[in-house]
Amino acid sequence: MSINPSLIEEIRAASRTMVRELGFMKPTLAGTRYSPSAVHALLEIDMHGAMPAAQLVQALGLEKSSVSRMAGKLIEAGEIEETAALDDGRFKQLALTAQGKRTIAEIHAHGQQQVISALKRLNPEQQSLVAQGMGFYAGALKQRHLQSDETSGNTIEIHTGYRPGLVGRIAQMHADFYSRHWDFGQFFESKVAAGAAEFMGRLHQPVNQIWSAIQNGRIVGSIAIDGQDLGSNEAHLRWFILDDGCRGTGVGRQLLANAIAFCDEHNFSATQLWTFKGLDAARRLYESFGFELTWEDTGSQWGYPVTEQRFTRKPT
Known part of the structure; x- marks a missing residue:
């Protein structure tokens, strides 16, 4: 134009x-x-x-x-x-x-x-024109900015499957976030790393998959579906984590959408995830995909008392 x-x-x-x-x-x-x-x-x-x-x-x-x-x-x-x-x-x-x-x-x-x-x-007609025109212009500037982010080198892409460094980054992102907000230490980081490493050896199984968010060649988010460890044809959603700078960008919703689509494709009887009380933004995201709180209890297995929660999603 x-x-x-x-x-x-x-x-x-x-x-x-x-x-x-x-x-x-x-x-x-x-x-x-x-x-x-x-x-x-x-x-x-x-x-x-x-x-x-x-x-x-x-x-x-x-x-x-x-x-x-x-x-x-x-x-x-x-x-x-x-x-x-x-x-x-x-x-x-x-x-x-x-x-x-x-x-x-x-x-x-x-x-x-x-x-x-x-x-x-200004007269009343000019006042209305100013308000309307500035609103249109501000909206156009914001839209241009968002589209520029999508096409720039800062674009975040979703990668399916294992890639080098994924186990280490999953452990690091979890350790960074949970040590800062929950005082979790070495035991938690080691548990995450060991679990992720074991899971990577089972990715050849068709009921298992993992996705990572990539920005400028760096892993900045992850999510996985483990279709084996719970049994009873139930899927376990695991290692859903984002770098701080990626929160609020919509990439978490993209990752979760990929995981849920995989679960629906494989006709699991239910999808379970475990988390901690207090992660309100994550809870709202889970609930928007049909997850419901089905269990919670207080424990200190991670070295600090927390209220663990289980969310369950049944197929629609």
Whole structure:
């Protein structure tokens, strides 16, 4: 589709003016002492509620290290704090403090006044046109960004079957996540590694399969279906894990969809998975695929007391 070059330049000029007039060229934003990225971090937490740092990375489109440093400064300033997830005290999230809520109220008031001051200079029809046009343009920019991610070198591809390094990466990703959030140690990592290694020797069996998510040649996620170890024609969903930076991108849903399709293809009487109470995002994903909680109990076999859960999916 051909676009008038003069229209493009008008939009670019207007964008530059907005960036300057709204204060994005300054070191601080919205009447605060914080950078634009920090202000947007506070706004995201306010909008979505307490969230893990990995989710904030995805929302802001920044590097994990940059968000980590920024979050540290906001914690030090008393604007946000690390809180425990409702279902488990060891799963950490970022939430606004009382001070942070007051700061957010000031940010909103500042932004609203900027908009009101500008709109007063327009008639009602122009005001509606501005709101509608900006909405369309912002949506188009976001769509362009998402499509660019899909076609860039950061594209995540799903690979079926064994690939070199898979056992080690499964163990590492589990160890990284569960040591950080659940204080699991060497015993857990060794158990994961031994189980994955044993399973790889059975991949030639048609009822067993594994999938990995690959980004720039690196394994960043995994899931497996073990159709042998439970017996009774039941499938065991195992080693479902993602790198922190991949959470919230939809790759977990892709992996799970592959696994569920495999189970349906092989007509298992049920698919079982074991997890821990407190992983709320994962639970919502499981339930969206038809899994239901069928058992839970507290134990300390992993070196730390946890509430283990079993979810079951029956074929539709």
